[in-house]
Amino acid sequence: MIAANASSSAMRASLRESRMVLERLMQVVRIDEGLVPSLRDCALYSAALGLGGFPAVSAHLELLRGAAPERVKLVADSPLTVDGGGQHAWVVAELVVDLLVAEARTSAAGGREMAEARVLNVVEPEELGVAAAIARRHGFAVALSREDEAGVRLVLRPASADAADPLQRIRLEGLPVAQDLWWQLFHRANEALAVDTIQSRRHAGPIRVEEDGRVVGRQDDDETDFSLLIGQTAAAPPPSANGIAKQGA
Numbered sequence: 001m002i003a004a005n006a007s008s009s010a011m012r013a014s015l016r017e018s019r020m021v022l023e024r025l026m027q028v029v030r031i032d033e034g035l036v037p038s039l040r041d042c043a044l045y046s047a048a049l050g051l052g053g054f055p056a057v058s059a060h061l062e063l064l065r066g067a068a069p070e071r072v073k074l075v076a077d078s079p080l081t082v083d084g085g086g087q088h089a090w091v092v093a094e095l096v097v098d099l100l101v102a103e104a105r106t107s108a109a110g111g112r113e114m115a116e117a118r119v120l121n122v123v124e125p126e127e128l129g130v131a132a133a134i135a136r137r138h139g140f141a142v143a144l145s146r147e148d149e150a151g152v153r154l155v156l157r158p159a160s161a162d163a164a165d166p167l168q169r170i171r172l173e174g175l176p177v178a179q180d181l182w183w184q185l186f187h188r189a190n191e192a193l194a195v196d197t198i199q200s201r202r203h204a205g206p207i208r209v210e211e212d213g214r215v216v217g218r219q220d221d222d223e224t225d226f227s228l229l230i231g232q233t234a235a236a237p238p239p240s241a242n243g244i245a246k247q248g249a
Contacts, residue, residue: 009178009179009180010176010177010178010179011176011177011178011179011182012173012174012175012176012177013174013175013177013182014174015044015167015170015171015174015175018044018047018170018174018175019040019044020189021182021185021186021189022040022043022044022057022189023036023037023040024189024190024191024192024193025057025061025185025188025189025192026039026040026061026064027192028061028188028189028191028192029061029062029064029065030065031061031064031065031067032067035067035069035091038090038094039064039067039090039091041134042090042093042094042127042130042134043057043060043090044167044170044175045130045132045133045134045166046060046090046127046129046130047175047176047177048133048166048167048169048170048175049129049130049132049133049166051126051127051129051130052124052126052127053175053177054175054177054178054181054182054185055178055181057185058185060088060090060124060127063088063123063124064088064090064091067087067088067091068085068087069087069091069095071084071085071086071087072084072085072087072091072092072095073085074099075120079116079117079118080099080100080103080115080116080117080118081117081118081119081120082095082096082099082117082118082119082120083120083121084119084120084121084122084123085121086121086122086123087122087123088122088123088124088127089122089123089124089125089126089127089128089130090124090127090130092119092122092128093127093128093130093131093134094134096117096119096128096131096154097131097134097135097138097142097156099115099117100115100116100117100135100140100142100154100156101115101135101138101140101156103115104140104156104157104158113157113158114155114156114157114158115155115156116153116154116155116156117153117154117156118147118151118152118153118154119151119152119153119154120150120151121150122152125146125152128144128152128154129144131144131154132144132166133166133167135156135159136159136163136164136165136166136167137167139158139159140156140157140158140159141156141157141158141159141160141163142154142155142156143155143157
């Protein structure tokens with residue numbers, strides 16, 4: 001974690017810890033595993049770009065429960081029009097950027113490397129702003145405008161050579177967040193973890209620890225002190241496949 005000024009209630013969370021907390025929060029609300037990496041990054045970009053960010057993440061998570069990307073439909077090719085099927089903007093954002101990048105690269109053969117799309121029927125449409133950061137990974141910039149209450153227009157063009165990379169800025173500067181809010185989210189995210197017991201520690205990661213302390217699966221250099229857990233009950237919920245995080249709370 002990147003340290004904050006001690007006299008301030010604000011802090012800056014590192015990229016690693018932000019990803020960890022956001023990913024675990026998505027596990028807590030039982031978001032489908034296949035969606036977690038994309039939605040986690042959308043949450044990061046929302047904070048980096050000054051959209052809803054950390055203050056709104058709990059509300060966004062509730063809207064993401066039961067996310068169904070199969071409801072998103074391409075309803076027209078020219079102009080490119082996507083019906084979001086009532087899904088949260090984060091569910092739609094990466095799909096729309098992929099379509100825009102593919103169209104821009106196709107049109108580049110004709111000397112016009114750009115593309116535009118209209119997105120309809122999404123929840124929290126202002127969060128489509130994360131598309132700017134997603135497109136930057138492909139070397140493009142995206143401009144958004146609200147056409148009316150029903151739709152958002154996205155225009156994609158090649159990014160300038162000196163265009164800012166939001167992910168790099170997070171790496172260097174961290175993400176600003178109020179300390180109280182951060183710890184609230186941090187402790188809720190820990191609900192995704194298995195109970196810390198002898199059993200869960202013995203099955204953590206790609207190794208197995210026998211009852212006598214012998215480590216199986218890597219060099220016998222494990223420093224886990226099982227004496228710290230003496231007295232804990234062995235009747236604990238079974239760990240997940242990776243021994244660290246479980247789905248749900």
